Amino acid sequence: MKVYFIGAGPGASDLITIRGAEILARVPLVLYAGSLVPPAVLTHCRLDAEIVNSAELNLDQQMEYFQRARSVGYDVARVHSGDPSIYGATAEQMRRLKQLGIDYEVVPGVSSFTAAAACVKTELTKPEVSQTIILTRTDGRASTVPPEESLGKLAAHRATMSIFLSGQYLKETVAELLESYPEDTPVALVYRATWPDERSHVSTLGRLLQEINPVEWKLTTVLLVGQALNNETGVDSRLYSADYSHKFRNTHTSREN
Protein backbone atom coordinates (compact mmCIF):
# COMPACT_ATOMS: atom_id res chain seq x y z
CA MET A 1 0.00 0.00 0.00
CA LYS A 2 1.29 3.43 -0.91
CA VAL A 3 0.19 7.08 -0.80
CA TYR A 4 0.96 8.98 -4.02
CA PHE A 5 1.31 12.75 -3.71
CA ILE A 6 0.33 13.86 -7.19
CA GLY A 7 0.76 17.28 -8.74
CA ALA A 8 -2.53 18.04 -10.50
CA GLY A 9 -0.99 20.86 -12.52
CA PRO A 10 -2.45 24.37 -12.63
CA GLY A 11 -6.00 23.41 -13.54
CA ALA A 12 -6.51 22.16 -17.10
CA SER A 13 -7.22 18.44 -16.99
CA ASP A 14 -4.62 17.70 -19.67
CA LEU A 15 -1.83 19.35 -17.71
CA ILE A 16 -1.53 16.58 -15.15
CA THR A 17 1.34 14.22 -16.00
CA ILE A 18 0.63 10.89 -17.68
CA ARG A 19 2.05 9.20 -14.58
CA GLY A 20 -0.32 11.13 -12.33
CA ALA A 21 -3.34 10.40 -14.53
CA GLU A 22 -2.49 6.68 -14.67
CA ILE A 23 -2.36 6.50 -10.88
CA LEU A 24 -5.70 8.32 -10.63
CA ALA A 25 -7.20 5.84 -13.06
CA ARG A 26 -6.13 2.96 -10.83
CA VAL A 27 -6.55 3.89 -7.14
CA PRO A 28 -9.80 3.39 -5.21
CA LEU A 29 -9.32 6.38 -2.86
CA VAL A 30 -8.49 9.97 -3.82
CA LEU A 31 -7.98 12.91 -1.47
CA TYR A 32 -7.74 16.20 -3.34
CA ALA A 33 -7.23 19.85 -2.38
CA GLY A 34 -10.72 21.02 -3.33
CA SER A 35 -10.08 24.75 -3.18
CA LEU A 36 -7.50 24.61 -5.99
CA VAL A 37 -7.88 21.36 -7.90
CA PRO A 38 -10.76 21.76 -10.37
CA PRO A 39 -13.29 18.93 -10.88
CA ALA A 40 -12.01 18.50 -14.46
CA VAL A 41 -8.82 16.92 -13.12
CA LEU A 42 -10.87 14.33 -11.25
CA THR A 43 -12.25 12.98 -14.53
CA HIS A 44 -9.05 10.90 -14.59
CA CYS A 45 -10.27 8.98 -11.51
CA ARG A 46 -11.84 5.58 -11.91
CA LEU A 47 -15.63 5.70 -11.84
CA ASP A 48 -16.04 3.86 -8.54
CA ALA A 49 -13.28 5.77 -6.70
CA GLU A 50 -14.07 7.33 -3.34
CA ILE A 51 -13.17 11.01 -3.85
CA VAL A 52 -12.69 13.15 -0.76
CA ASN A 53 -12.14 16.92 -0.57
CA SER A 54 -9.23 17.42 1.84
CA ALA A 55 -10.15 21.09 2.38
CA GLU A 56 -12.85 19.85 4.77
CA LEU A 57 -10.47 17.66 6.80
CA ASN A 58 -7.83 18.39 9.39
CA LEU A 59 -4.52 16.53 9.32
CA ASP A 60 -5.64 13.83 11.76
CA GLN A 61 -8.76 13.16 9.71
CA GLN A 62 -6.66 12.82 6.56
CA MET A 63 -4.42 10.31 8.34
CA GLU A 64 -7.51 8.31 9.27
CA TYR A 65 -8.25 7.89 5.56
CA PHE A 66 -4.68 6.74 4.91
CA GLN A 67 -4.78 4.27 7.81
CA ARG A 68 -8.13 2.91 6.70
CA ALA A 69 -6.73 2.40 3.19
CA ARG A 70 -3.77 0.57 4.64
CA SER A 71 -6.05 -1.76 6.60
CA VAL A 72 -7.65 -2.89 3.33
CA GLY A 73 -4.48 -2.68 1.22
CA TYR A 74 -5.60 0.21 -1.04
CA ASP A 75 -3.22 2.67 -2.69
CA VAL A 76 -4.27 6.33 -2.24
CA ALA A 77 -3.84 9.38 -4.48
CA ARG A 78 -3.27 12.61 -2.57
CA VAL A 79 -3.80 15.30 -5.20
CA HIS A 80 -2.31 18.77 -4.79
CA SER A 81 -2.55 21.75 -7.12
CA GLY A 82 0.41 22.59 -9.35
CA ASP A 83 3.48 20.84 -8.03
CA PRO A 84 3.17 19.28 -4.57
CA SER A 85 6.56 20.62 -3.45
CA ILE A 86 5.45 24.27 -3.57
CA TYR A 87 3.15 25.52 -0.78
CA GLY A 88 1.49 22.13 -0.70
CA ALA A 89 1.57 21.44 3.07
CA THR A 90 2.91 18.04 2.08
CA ALA A 91 5.83 17.92 4.53
CA GLU A 92 3.54 17.57 7.53
CA GLN A 93 1.69 14.73 5.83
CA MET A 94 4.97 13.01 4.95
CA ARG A 95 6.12 13.31 8.57
CA ARG A 96 2.94 11.65 9.80
CA LEU A 97 3.06 8.93 7.17
CA LYS A 98 6.61 8.14 8.15
CA GLN A 99 5.59 7.87 11.80
CA LEU A 100 2.77 5.54 10.79
CA GLY A 101 5.12 3.45 8.66
CA ILE A 102 3.10 4.15 5.48
CA ASP A 103 5.10 4.29 2.25
CA TYR A 104 4.68 7.30 -0.06
CA GLU A 105 5.88 8.60 -3.40
CA VAL A 106 5.73 12.03 -5.06
CA VAL A 107 4.63 12.60 -8.66
CA PRO A 108 5.62 16.12 -9.77
CA GLY A 109 3.27 18.51 -11.54
CA VAL A 110 3.25 21.67 -13.64
CA SER A 111 3.38 24.56 -11.19
CA SER A 112 1.09 27.55 -11.56
CA PHE A 113 4.03 29.92 -11.97
CA THR A 114 5.13 28.19 -15.17
CA ALA A 115 1.50 28.09 -16.31
CA ALA A 116 1.32 31.84 -15.64
CA ALA A 117 4.45 32.42 -17.73
CA ALA A 118 2.88 30.36 -20.51
CA CYS A 119 -0.31 32.39 -20.26
CA VAL A 120 1.54 35.65 -20.89
CA LYS A 121 3.88 33.97 -23.39
CA THR A 122 7.19 34.86 -21.84
CA GLU A 123 10.43 33.30 -20.65
CA LEU A 124 11.27 34.02 -17.02
CA THR A 125 15.04 33.85 -17.47
CA LYS A 126 16.85 35.90 -20.10
CA PRO A 127 20.58 36.26 -20.72
CA GLU A 128 22.06 39.38 -19.12
CA VAL A 129 18.67 40.32 -17.67
CA SER A 130 17.86 37.71 -15.04
CA GLN A 131 19.00 34.14 -14.57
CA THR A 132 17.20 33.67 -11.27
CA ILE A 133 13.57 33.09 -10.36
CA ILE A 134 12.48 33.71 -6.79
CA LEU A 135 9.32 31.89 -5.74
CA THR A 136 7.80 33.53 -2.70
CA ARG A 137 4.65 34.72 -0.97
CA THR A 138 3.56 37.28 1.57
CA ASP A 139 2.77 36.34 5.16
CA GLY A 140 -0.47 34.44 5.54
CA ARG A 141 -2.67 33.29 8.41
CA ALA A 142 -1.65 29.66 7.91
CA SER A 143 2.09 30.20 7.30
CA THR A 144 4.47 33.02 8.12
CA VAL A 145 7.45 34.06 6.04
CA PRO A 146 10.84 34.23 7.84
CA PRO A 147 11.87 37.92 8.22
CA GLU A 148 15.10 37.39 6.27
CA GLU A 149 12.90 36.40 3.28
CA SER A 150 10.75 39.54 3.36
CA LEU A 151 9.59 40.77 -0.02
CA GLY A 152 11.71 43.90 0.41
CA LYS A 153 14.89 41.85 0.93
CA LEU A 154 14.17 39.50 -1.97
CA ALA A 155 13.23 42.37 -4.26
CA ALA A 156 16.68 43.89 -3.76
CA HIS A 157 18.01 41.22 -6.16
CA ARG A 158 15.77 42.54 -8.95
CA ALA A 159 15.56 38.98 -10.22
CA THR A 160 12.39 37.56 -11.75
CA MET A 161 9.90 36.86 -8.97
CA SER A 162 6.78 34.78 -8.82
CA ILE A 163 4.61 35.74 -5.90
CA PHE A 164 2.01 33.20 -4.75
CA LEU A 165 -0.85 33.40 -2.25
CA SER A 166 -0.74 37.17 -2.09
CA GLY A 167 -3.69 38.46 -4.10
CA GLN A 168 -5.37 39.96 -1.08
CA TYR A 169 -2.25 42.02 -0.30
CA LEU A 170 -1.72 43.35 -3.79
CA LYS A 171 -1.37 47.01 -2.82
CA GLU A 172 1.16 46.25 -0.07
CA THR A 173 3.02 43.85 -2.37
CA VAL A 174 3.37 46.40 -5.16
CA ALA A 175 4.47 49.11 -2.69
CA GLU A 176 7.17 46.83 -1.28
CA LEU A 177 8.39 45.79 -4.73
CA LEU A 178 8.63 49.43 -5.80
CA GLU A 179 11.20 50.03 -3.09
CA SER A 180 13.68 48.04 -5.21
CA TYR A 181 12.33 47.63 -8.75
CA PRO A 182 11.98 50.65 -11.07
CA GLU A 183 8.44 51.77 -11.90
CA ASP A 184 8.76 50.55 -15.49
CA THR A 185 9.45 46.96 -14.41
CA PRO A 186 7.09 44.60 -16.26
CA VAL A 187 4.52 42.82 -14.13
CA ALA A 188 1.88 40.20 -14.94
CA LEU A 189 -1.09 39.12 -12.88
CA VAL A 190 -2.51 35.75 -13.87
CA TYR A 191 -5.74 34.47 -12.36
CA ARG A 192 -6.57 30.76 -12.63
CA ALA A 193 -3.98 29.99 -15.28
CA THR A 194 -5.29 27.27 -17.64
CA TRP A 195 -8.77 27.19 -16.06
CA PRO A 196 -11.66 28.00 -18.43
CA ASP A 197 -11.99 31.43 -16.77
CA GLU A 198 -8.26 32.25 -16.89
CA ARG A 199 -7.46 35.95 -17.17
CA SER A 200 -4.29 37.98 -17.10
CA HIS A 201 -3.17 41.59 -16.97
CA VAL A 202 0.26 42.73 -18.11
CA SER A 203 1.53 46.13 -17.06
CA THR A 204 4.37 47.82 -15.19
CA LEU A 205 4.79 48.06 -11.43
CA GLY A 206 4.20 51.80 -11.56
CA ARG A 207 0.92 51.56 -13.48
CA LEU A 208 -0.59 48.28 -12.32
CA LEU A 209 -2.77 49.50 -9.46
CA GLN A 210 -4.28 52.30 -11.57
CA GLU A 211 -5.34 49.79 -14.22
CA ILE A 212 -6.91 46.95 -12.22
CA ASN A 213 -9.37 46.39 -9.42
CA PRO A 214 -7.39 44.46 -6.77
CA VAL A 215 -10.56 42.70 -5.53
CA GLU A 216 -10.71 40.82 -8.83
CA TRP A 217 -7.27 39.30 -8.24
CA LYS A 218 -7.64 38.18 -4.66
CA LEU A 219 -7.69 34.42 -5.13
CA THR A 220 -5.75 31.90 -7.21
CA THR A 221 -3.54 34.56 -8.69
CA VAL A 222 0.19 34.55 -9.37
CA LEU A 223 2.05 37.82 -9.75
CA LEU A 224 5.13 37.70 -11.94
CA VAL A 225 7.55 40.61 -11.88
CA GLY A 226 10.92 41.43 -13.39
CA GLN A 227 12.59 42.89 -16.48
CA ALA A 228 12.81 39.40 -17.98
CA LEU A 229 9.06 39.40 -18.58
CA ASN A 230 9.63 41.78 -21.47
CA ASN A 231 10.47 39.59 -24.48
CA GLU A 232 12.11 42.55 -26.21
CA THR A 233 14.82 43.00 -23.55
CA GLY A 234 18.11 41.16 -23.33
CA VAL A 235 20.28 39.56 -25.94
CA ASP A 236 20.10 36.20 -27.70
CA SER A 237 21.68 33.40 -25.73
CA ARG A 238 24.80 31.88 -27.27
CA LEU A 239 23.12 28.47 -27.35
CA TYR A 240 21.75 28.73 -30.89
CA SER A 241 24.33 31.13 -32.23
CA ALA A 242 25.70 29.95 -35.61
CA ASP A 243 29.32 30.28 -34.45
CA TYR A 244 28.80 28.46 -31.14
CA SER A 245 29.65 24.77 -31.17
CA HIS A 246 29.05 22.29 -28.39
CA LYS A 247 28.72 18.55 -27.82
CA PHE A 248 25.58 18.28 -29.95
CA ARG A 249 26.38 20.77 -32.71
CA ASN A 250 29.65 21.48 -34.46
CA THR A 251 29.90 24.81 -36.27
CA HIS A 252 32.12 23.24 -38.98
CA THR A 253 29.67 20.47 -39.84
CA SER A 254 26.44 22.46 -39.47
CA ARG A 255 24.45 22.65 -42.70
CA GLU A 256 24.70 25.93 -44.58
CA ASN A 257 21.53 27.51 -45.91
Ligand SMILES: C[S@@+](CC[C@H](N)C(=O)[O-])C[C@H]1O[C@@H](n2cnc3c(N)ncnc32)[C@H](O)[C@@H]1O
Ligand atom coordinates in the same frame (compact mmCIF):
# COMPACT_ATOMS: atom_id res chain seq x y z
C1 LIG B 1 -1.38 26.63 -1.90
S1 LIG B 1 -0.58 27.41 -3.23
C2 LIG B 1 -0.29 26.04 -4.25
C3 LIG B 1 0.76 26.24 -5.32
C4 LIG B 1 0.93 25.02 -6.19
N1 LIG B 1 1.52 23.94 -5.45
C5 LIG B 1 1.73 25.30 -7.45
O1 LIG B 1 2.77 24.66 -7.67
O2 LIG B 1 1.27 26.11 -8.25
C6 LIG B 1 -1.91 28.24 -3.97
C7 LIG B 1 -1.48 29.48 -4.72
O3 LIG B 1 -0.88 29.08 -5.92
C8 LIG B 1 -1.24 29.97 -6.95
N2 LIG B 1 -2.04 29.23 -7.94
C9 LIG B 1 -2.41 27.93 -7.90
N3 LIG B 1 -3.03 27.59 -9.05
C10 LIG B 1 -3.06 28.70 -9.81
C11 LIG B 1 -3.54 28.98 -11.13
N4 LIG B 1 -4.11 28.05 -11.89
N5 LIG B 1 -3.38 30.24 -11.60
C12 LIG B 1 -2.79 31.20 -10.87
N6 LIG B 1 -2.31 30.99 -9.62
C13 LIG B 1 -2.43 29.76 -9.11
C14 LIG B 1 -2.02 31.11 -6.30
O4 LIG B 1 -1.08 32.09 -5.89
C15 LIG B 1 -2.61 30.41 -5.12
O5 LIG B 1 -2.93 31.34 -4.11
